[in-house]
Amino acid sequence: MKKFAAAMICVGMALPASSQNVVSETEDQYTRSQAARGEAIAAFRAGDLATALASMKRALDDRPTNTALLSNALFLAAETDQIDDAVAFADQFVALGLVPGAGIRAKMQKKLPPDIWQRYSSEFDELTGAKGTAEALISVPTEHQLVEGVATDGNGIFFLSTVVSNTILKASTTGEMSVLTDGTDHGVGSFFGIAYSESDGALYVTHGRVDQTPNMPKGEGQTGVMRIDPETGLVTGNWPLPGGTEGQQIADIAISPTGTVYVTQAQGGGIYKINGDNLEKLNTKKQFRSPQGLTFLEGGELFMADYGRGLWRINTVTGEANLLALPPTVSLIGIDGLFAHKGRLIAIQNGISPQRVIEIKLDNAQESVTSITVLAQNLANFDEPTLGTSTAGGLVFVASSQWPKYAPGGGVADGQTLTPTVILRLPD
Numbered sequence: 039m040k041k042f043a044a045a046m047i048c049v050g051m052a053l054p055a056s057s058q059n060v061v062s063e064t065e066d067q068y069t070r071s072q073a074a075r076g077e078a079i080a081a082f083r084a085g086d087l088a089t090a091l092a093s094m095k096r097a098l099d100d101r102p103t104n105t106a107l108l109s110n111a112l113f114l115a116a117e118t119d120q121i122d123d124a125v126a127f128a129d130q131f132v133a134l135g136l137v138p139g140a141g142i143r144a145k146m147q148k149k150l151p152p153d154i155w156q157r158y159s160s161e162f163d164e165l166t167g168a169k170g171t172a173e174a175l176i177s178v179p180t181e182h183q184l185v186e187g188v189a190t191d192g193n194g195i196f197f198l199s200t201v202v203s204n205t206i207l208k209a210s211t212t213g214e215m216s217v218l219t220d221g222t223d224h225g226v227g228s229f230f231g232i233a234y235s236e237s238d239g240a241l242y243v244t245h246g247r248v249d250q251t252p253n254m255p256k257g258e259g260q261t262g263v264m265r266i267d268p269e270t271g272l273v274t275g276n277w278p279l280p281g282g283t284e285g286q287q288i289a290d291i292a293i294s295p296t297g298t299v300y301v302t303q304a305q306g307g308g309i310y311k312i313n314g315d316n317l318e319k320l321n322t323k324k325q326f327r328s329p330q331g332l333t334f335l336e337g338g339e340l341f342m343a344d345y346g347r348g349l350w351r352i353n354t355v356t357g358e359a360n361l362l363a364l365p366p367t368v369s370l371i372g373i374d375g376l377f378a379h380k381g382r383l384i385a386i387q388n389g390i391s392p393q394r395v396i397e398i399k400l401d402n403a404q405e406s407v408t409s410i411t412v413l414a415q416n417l418a419n420f421d422e423p424t425l426g427t428s429t430a431g432g433l434v435f436v437a438s439s440q441w442p443k444y445a446p447g448g449g450v451a452d453g454q455t456l457t458p459t460v461i462l463r464l465p466d
Contacts, residue, residue, distance in 0.1 A: 170414030176461035199229035231290035237297030252448035257284035302329035331376030343373035
């Protein structure tokens with residue numbers, strides 16, 4: 039799910055590390071970059087595009103693999119006819135294996151010399167091609183709207199969380215589907231991340247409010263995590279954050295090897311764990327942009343995807359948080375789903391183009407990213423892939439949530455038509 043604006047302005051493909059150059063983003067760099075970005079926005083709004091470009095370039099200098107900043111810089115360079123800069127920024131996209139958004143590509147076509155644009159057009163077409171092979175596991179009828187998360191009990195039963203319908207669905211791969219829990223009965227606005235706990239045989243699911251949540255005015259309701267009986271659908275526990283839903287939203291969820299439940303706060307930027315009757319915030323002392331998926335790897339280390347900054351490793355005892363360094367040919371911006379599969383770290387990136395499922399490979403110390411491998415990209419069923427889970431038969435994920443088709447309040451946006459939500463499986 040795209041939970042904040044990525045831009046200011048309107049298998050087996052491995053991307054390796056460079057032995058000479060690794061990108062590390064410090065807190066000072068992040069703060070400086072954000073300040074420069076703010077100056078660029080102010081200059082753009084004032085109509086001073088030359089200053090906006092100069093400021094955006096400074097923001098990008100500190101965070102060179104941030105595709106949101108790169109998109110803004112490319113737009114401004116094209117708009118101000120700075121062709122050399124536009125070419126340099128376009129080359130950065132190509133090096134990352136990604137392409138700018140459709141609006142920026144249209145600006146490039148208008149502003150770049152025809153021969154230069156044709157070269158990039160061909161490269162972008164190649165980069166956005168479909169990759170990987172997946173099988174349709176479950177098709178969710180359109181009456182169940184905006185499926186976000188998926189979990190399994192390991193015995194062929196899957197559980198799906200919905201944002202607009204505000205339900206937890208129980209489904210099998212043979213076609214049976216039923217509503218397990220209706221959030222309306224419990225004062226819940228929308229369901230998001232979902233996980234099955236082997237420790238107590240229960241479902242844990244996050245809830246809250248977003249713009250697409252129906253029948254819940256801004257600021258009302260609660261956000262937190264619920265425990266649900268997977269057989270009866272009864273709610274057996276609820277851990278809300280104090281203060282309602284204004285400026286805060288509990289988003290995703292992971293369960294530690296010892297059974298402790300951890301959740302991310304997409305708005306407000308934090309990580310919490312269930313401790314007794316409360317949600318306890320980890321004291322990470324770092325500036326998170328928009329925490330999303332999180333998961334545990336073997337050895338008990340917690341990893342968290344920050345939609346706007348990248349991949350963090352979190353020490354759940356001390357709260358120490360480290361943003362992983364990465365190759366200059368890799369961007370981990372725009373990760374929504376993050377989960378472990380048979381010792382591998384899997385991410386779903388929907389905040390970049392093309393949208394993709396990747397494996398993230400780490401060094402032995404788990405301090406930096408060494409490479410990524412694209413497992414699936416731009417497949418026919420992709421329409422805003424979101425969250426996934428590990429199964430014995432492969433990676434299972436929501437391939438077509440269709441977030442962009444929904445308007446505020448949960449209605450279908452003008453000109454949009456919903457299709458059944460497809461749950462895909464990538465076999466091992």
